[in-house]
Structures are given as structure tokens and as C-alpha cells.
Amino acid sequence: MARVTVNVDSAPTFKKKKWIKDGWWALLFIGPTLLGLFTFYIGPAIASFALSFTHWDGLTSPTFAGLENVIALFTSPVFMRSLLNTLVFMLVAVPASLAFATLIAVLLNQRIRGMIFYRALYFLPVVTMPIAVGMVWKWLYNTEFGLFNYLLGAVGLPQPEWLFNPSIALLSVIAVYVWMTIGNNVILILAGLQSVDPGYYEAAEIDGASKVRQFFSITLPLITPTLFFVIVTAMISSLQVFDLLFVMIGDTTALVGPLRTIVYGVYESGFMFSQMGYASAQAFILFLLILGITILQFVGQKKWVHYDG
Amino acid sequence: MKKAWIHLLLIVGAIVMIIPFFWMISTSFKSYLESMQIPPTIFPEQLRLENYVSVFESANFLTYYANTIFVTVVRTAAQLFLCSMAAYAFARLEFPFKNTLFIFILSVLMVPIQVILIPNYALLSQFGWIDTFYALIIPGIFSAFGVFLLRQFFMGIPKELDEAAIIDGCSKWGVYWRVILPNAKPALVALGIFTVLASWNDFMWPLVMTNSADMRVLSVGIANFEGQYTTEYPLLMAAALMSTIPMLLMFLFLQKHLIAGIALGGVRR
Numbered sequence: 001m002a003r004v005t006v007n008v009d010s011a012p013t014f015k016k017k018k019w020i021k022d023g024w025w026a027l028l029f030i031g032p033t034l035l036g037l038f039t040f041y042i043g044p045a046i047a048s049f050a051l052s053f054t055h056w057d058g059l060t061s062p063t064f065a066g067l068e069n070v071i072a073l074f075t076s077p078v079f080m081r082s083l084l085n086t087l088v089f090m091l092v093a094v095p096a097s098l099a100f101a102t103l104i105a106v107l108l109n110q111r112i113r114g115m116i117f118y119r120a121l122y123f124l125p126v127v128t129m130p131i132a133v134g135m136v137w138k139w140l141y142n143t144e145f146g147l148f149n150y151l152l153g154a155v156g157l158p159q160p161e162w163l164f165n166p167s168i169a170l171l172s173v174i175a176v177y178v179w180m181t182i183g184n185n186v187i188l189i190l191a192g193l194q195s196v197d198p199g200y201y202e203a204a205e206i207d208g209a210s211k212v213r214q215f216f217s218i219t220l221p222l223i224t225p226t227l228f229f230v231i232v233t234a235m236i237s238s239l240q241v242f243d244l245l246f247v248m249i250g251d252t253t254a255l256v257g258p259l260r261t262i263v264y265g266v267y268e269s270g271f272m273f274s275q276m277g278y279a280s281a282q283a284f285i286l287f288l289l290i291l292g293i294t295i296l297q298f299v300g301q302k303k304w305v306h307y308d309g
Numbered sequence: 310m311k312k313a314w315i316h317l318l319l320i321v322g323a324i325v326m327i328i329p330f331f332w333m334i335s336t337s338f339k340s341y342l343e344s345m346q347i348p349p350t351i352f353p354e355q356l357r358l359e360n361y362v363s364v365f366e367s368a369n370f371l372t373y374y375a376n377t378i379f380v381t382v383v384r385t386a387a388q389l390f391l392c393s394m395a396a397y398a399f400a401r402l403e404f405p406f407k408n409t410l411f412i413f414i415l416s417v418l419m420v421p422i423q424v425i426l427i428p429n430y431a432l433l434s435q436f437g438w439i440d441t442f443y444a445l446i447i448p449g450i451f452s453a454f455g456v457f458l459l460r461q462f463f464m465g466i467p468k469e470l471d472e473a474a475i476i477d478g479c480s481k482w483g484v485y486w487r488v489i490l491p492n493a494k495p496a497l498v499a500l501g502i503f504t505v506l507a508s509w510n511d512f513m514w515p516l517v518m519t520n521s522a523d524m525r526v527l528s529v530g531i532a533n534f535e536g537q538y539t540t541e542y543p544l545l546m547a548a549a550l551m552s553t554i555p556m557l558l559m560f561l562f563l564q565k566h567l568i569a570g571i572a573l574g575g576v577r578r
Contacts, residue, residue, distance in 0.1 A: 022402045022403045022404050022481075023404045023405060025398070025402055025404075025481040025482075026398045026402045026404035026407075027404075028394075028482075029394045029395060029397055029398035029402070029481075029485070030394070030395045030398045030399075030410065032391055032394070032395075032451075033391050033392065033394070033395040033451055033456060034395075034410070036391070036447075036448070036450065036451030037413075037414070037417050037451050037453060039432070039448075040425070040429060040432075040447075040448040040451060041417045041420055041425055041451070041453070042413075042417065042420075043428070043432075044424075044425035044427075044428035044429045044432065045420045045424055045425055045428075047428035047431075048424050048425060048427060048428050051427065051428065058430075058431070100322075103318075104319070104322055107315050107318055107319055108319070110312075110315055112312060112315055112316065112319075114316075116564075118319050118323060119564075120560075120561070120564055121323045121326050121327060122322070122323070122326055123560070123564075123567075124326060124327075124330065124557070124560070125326065125329075127506060127553075127556045127557060127559070127560040127567075128330075128553050128556065128557070129509070129510045129527070129528055129531075129549075129552055129553045129556065130510060130512065131510075131512060131528050131531055131532050131535075131549070131552075132333075132531065132549035132550070132552055132553045133329070135531070135535055135545050135546070135549045136329045136330075136332065136333045136546065136549060137329060139332070139333075139336065139542045139545070139546065140328075140329060140332055142542075144347070145344065145345050145346075145347065145349060145542075147328070147332050147349060150347075150348055150349050154348075179325070179326070179329070182326075183326075236419075236421075239421070240421050240422070240423065242423075242512065242513050243510075243512040243513065243528070243532075246512070246532065247532060247535065250535060250536070250539065251536055251539065262423075263423050266423045266426070266427075267423075267513070267517075270426070270427050271517055276427050276431075279427055280427050280428075283421075283423045283424040283426070283427065284424060286421060286423060286424065287420065287421060287424045290419065290421060291419065294419065
């Protein structure tokens with residue numbers, strides 16, 4: 001998504017006959033997609049909003065509940081904790097993934113041997129099934145037989161209870177998420193870096209600017225549109241992590257508290273406890289959160305994103 | 310000298326990226342006892358294939374594979390077809406409410422799947438589709454992301470090609486089928502790869518929309534497997550590896566297209 005170009009070039013002088021003819025063709029081409037998107041996306045999104053104001057077990061018909069669900073949510077320590085977990089997840093995972101990805105992308109942007117090889121390695125986790133990723137890391141994190149604690153013990157370092165210590169459990173999962181998403185961000189940032197005109201660096205070399213100085217004064221400002229895009233999409237997807245959490249929690253109820261996010265709450269309320277209205281309210285709060293964060297970023301971008309090089 | 314530093318940093322990073330894969334493969338060949346050994350063996354004592362055999366014996370892995378492949382192939386083919394049709398209309402045709410409809414498509418991009426999950430569950434049970442392939446496939450063939458991605462690409466194909474075809478007597482359909490599609494192969498391949506990946510790795514949707522073992526897909530199958538054999542890591546690792554191998558192979562073969570596609574499209578759905 002380089003740039004959203006909504007087309008407003010429809011000429012004012014088009015002939016009415018052609019307009020109608022094209023209209024039928026358009027219906028043929030777009031009709032199926034529109035129908036599908038309405039049925040399975042927009043309609044349900046509206047329904048979800050309506051369901052937020054009901055009590056519903058999924059079997060009998062819903063009963064109107066007014067704001068009861070929302071009030072119940074915001075007075076529930078369980079929900080407040082999941083809201084907090086969701087925000088912590090985003091606020092730690094996105095900057096971490098972005099910082100590492102930028103560093104790696106800058107290194108990969110130098111003319112070096114084995115570029116394709118490195119690129120493939122860093123991208124490998126992105127194509128791996130998140131469920132499989134979760135299972136492997138759970139095994140690596142295993143307190144007794146896991147590789148990590150063995151390696152740490154071998155060099156005399158403390159061996160944390162990665163997932164079972166409630167104060168670091170979420171961070172442990174975030175680390176996995178960062179590992180899993182870095183490759184995607186590397187590729188995006190790399191694409192941005194490669195569009196920077198090399199002439200800028202030549203000029204800076206002549207002026208005697210150091211590599212670090214060049215990075216902060218040239219590279220960083222010029223790739224802000226890419227970074228902006230990466231941040232927006234990374235934040236949105238970090239708010240929706242489910243499969244990874246699902247595996248990490250597994251059947252260990254002790255882990256639900258420290259790891260539950262809003263998305264997990266939607267699944268739990270809706271499909272484990274059959275409280276569809278309550279679950280819908282949570283889903284809708286998530287939607288508002290995503291919407292709010294996205295709008296904030298679009299407003300805030302004026303302060304730091306440079307669109308003309 | 311400077312290059313050496315770059316390589317050093319990249320190699321350290323690469324090791325971090327590769328360790329989990331190494332450990333997954335190594336564990337998958339170990340016996341249960343060997344996996345519980347302290348200190349752990351870095352390489353398995355011998356290459357045992359038993360775990361792979363056990364996975365197939367203890368779960369309907371072949372069914373899961375078949376379901377996943379079927380769902381992925383149909384979804385991808387249908388999505389490429391429908392998205393490219395809609396994208397063609399947005400890129401080339403003039404019709405009422407064009408901009409409004411396009412903004413509508415963009416707004417669909419913002420709706421997270423969790424929001425639509427519950428109403429869709431209700432809708433699909435009205436249709437009698439719960440626990441059938443219809444539920445796994447049909448909602449997944451419509452994609453706002455796909456329309457957007459292809460439309461951006463189609464706009465870059467020279468209009469002169471269309472005009473030449475129309476002079477030669479092509480209809481709108483003919484232009485779409487004979488001019489646009491053949492010229493948009495890179496974008497179609499990219500969207501195809503995204504769709505295959507998204508469909509193969511999809512978890513929450515099939516988890517909620519199906520319940521019988523016959524309808525299970527791989528992602529749900531191995532998550533379920535995990536519940537049954539929580540401590541049998543060699544088995545779990547074999548299962549995890551097998552479920553993901555087709556995607557790893559696809560990546561290795563289509564790496565170039567995938568990376569070009571990401572530069573082109575930006576997001577994974």
C-alpha cells in the first residue's frame with residue numbers, strides 16, 4: 001500500500017449512455033465481492049455492535065440489556081487486566097520489533113555477500129504456522145528440560161520460569177511475537193531503504209558526515225512514510241494476536257490471568273461460556289481501540305512523517 | 310573490516326532466528342526419554358522416525374492435511390478470481406458511486422476478525438453451514454485487501470493495451486480476461502501467496518466454525534494434539550514441523566515473488 005489514491009478523475013463530460021453500459025459491467029464485476037463483503041463482514045460488524053447491548057447465550061433469542069455489558073466490563077478486574085495486557089503487548093512488541101527490524105534492514109541494505117540467504121533466514125518465522133511457533137517456544141521455555149534454561153545454567157546465569165512467573169509471562173510471549181514478526185518488518189523497511197536516492201549519501205560523504213549521523217539525518221527522515229505504514233499495521237495486528245496466546249496458555253489455567261488479552265476474552269466469553277452479548281461488547285471495544293489508535297496515528301503523522309524527499 | 314562487523318551482527322541475529330527451528334527438528338527425532346534427559350542432547354542420539362509415524366497413527370493427520378489443502382486451494386483460486394474482477398472494475402470502469410464503494414472496501418480492511426466472529430457464527434448456523442466446508446471456504450473468498458492490492462497494480466497497466474483490444478473487438482470481459490490478467494501475473498502471484506499463507510495458517514475461524522474431527526484443519530488439529538500430549542514434546546515437534554513444511558517449501562521456491570509481493574502490497578491479511 002504505497003499510497004491510498006482514491007480516484008476522482010471521472011471526467012465530467014462522459015456520455016450518459018456509456019455510463020449506464022459500464023454500470024452493468026461494473027455490477028457483474030463487483031457484485032459478487034460486494035455481496036460477500038456485506039454478508040460476511042459489514043453486516044456482521046453492525047450486528048456485533050447491536051449484540052453488545054444484549055444478553056445472549058447463542059441458543060435462545062437475545063434479550064435487550066442496555067449498557068449492562070459495557071458497565072460489567074469496565075467494573076470487571078478480569079477485563080481491565082485483559083485491556084492492560086493488550087496495551088502492554090502492543091506497547092512493548094511493536095517498538096521492539098521495529099527497532100530490531102530497522103537495525104537488521106539497515107545492515108542488509110549494505111552491499112554484502114549472502115544477502116538472499118540472510119533475508120530468507122529472517123523471513124522464515126513469518127511463514128511458519130503461529131500454532132507451531134507457539135509450541136516450539138513453549139518447549140524452549142520449559143523450566144526443567146528446555147534449551148534456554150540449560151544454556152543459561154551452563155554459563156551460570158539465573159534460569160527464569162519464563163511462562164510460569166506471572167510477572168514475566170507476558171514478556172516471554174511478547175518475545176516470541178517479536179521473533180515471529182521481525183522478518184515481515186525487515187522486508188518492508190528494506191523496500192523503503194532501497195527507494196532512498198544514493199545521491200544523498202554521496203553528498204553527505206563529501207560533507208564528512210559520519211555513518212551514524214547519515215542514518216539519523218538522511219535515512220530515518222526519508223523512510224518515515226514506510227515506518228509509518230509499518231507502525232500502523234504492526235499495531236493493528238499486535239492488538240489481535242490470538243493463536244500464539246492460545247497455544248502458550250494451553251490447558252494451564254494458571255496462565256490465563258497473566259496472558260489474557262481482549263481477543264482471548266472474546267473467545268472465552270463467547271465460545272467457552274456462551275455469553276455472546278458480553279463477548280460482542282468486548283469485540284466492539286477492541287474495534288474502537290483499533291479505530292482510535294489508527295486515527296491518532298493518522299493525526300500524529302503530520303509531526304514526523306515526511307512525504308516529500 | 311567494517312563488513313566483518315556487519316556479518317557478525319547479522320550472523321548473531323540469524324542464529325537467534327534459526328535456533329527454534331533447529332530445536333524443533335532435533336527434538337522431533339528424539340525418544341520421549343531422550344527429550345527429558347538432563348543435560349539435553351543437542352543432536353538426537355539417532356534419527357528415529359517413530360514420532361512421525363505416531364503422529365499419523367494417533368491423529369487424523371491425513372484428514373487434516375486433505376481438508377487444509379482443499380480449503381486453501383479453493384479459497385485461493387476463488388479469491389484471485391473475485392478480487393481481480395472487482396479490482397478491474399475499480400481500475401478501469403466508470404460507474405455510479407465508484408468512490409463511495411471503494412471507500413467502503415477500504416473500511417472493511419479495518420474490521421478485525423474478532424468483531425465479526427460471533428455474528429458470523431450465528432449467520433452460518435442459520436445457513437446450516439457450521440461444521441461444513443462452506444463455512445471454512447465461502448466467507449474466506451471475499452477479501453477487501455485483495456481488491457485493494459490488485460487495483461493498485463491494475464492502475465499501473467497502460468490503458469493503451471485496453472484500447473487496442475477494444476478496437477480489435479474485445480468486450481469488457483475480454484479486456485479483463487485477455488489483457489489485464491496476463492499482464493498482472495506478479496500481483497496475482499503475490500496475492501496468491503498471501504492467500505495461501507493466510508488460509509493455511511488460519512486458526513481462530515476454523516476453530517470456531519467447525520467441531521467434528523472430520524472437518525478439522527491442520528492448525529486446529531495440532532493445537533488439539535497439544536492438549537492431548539502436552540508433555541510429549543518429540544511428538545508435538547514432529548506434528549508442528551509437518552504442518553508447516555508445505556509453507557516452508559513454498560517460501561523457499563517462491564521467495565523472490567513473495568518478497569516482491571510484500572514490497573508491492575505491504576500487509577499480510
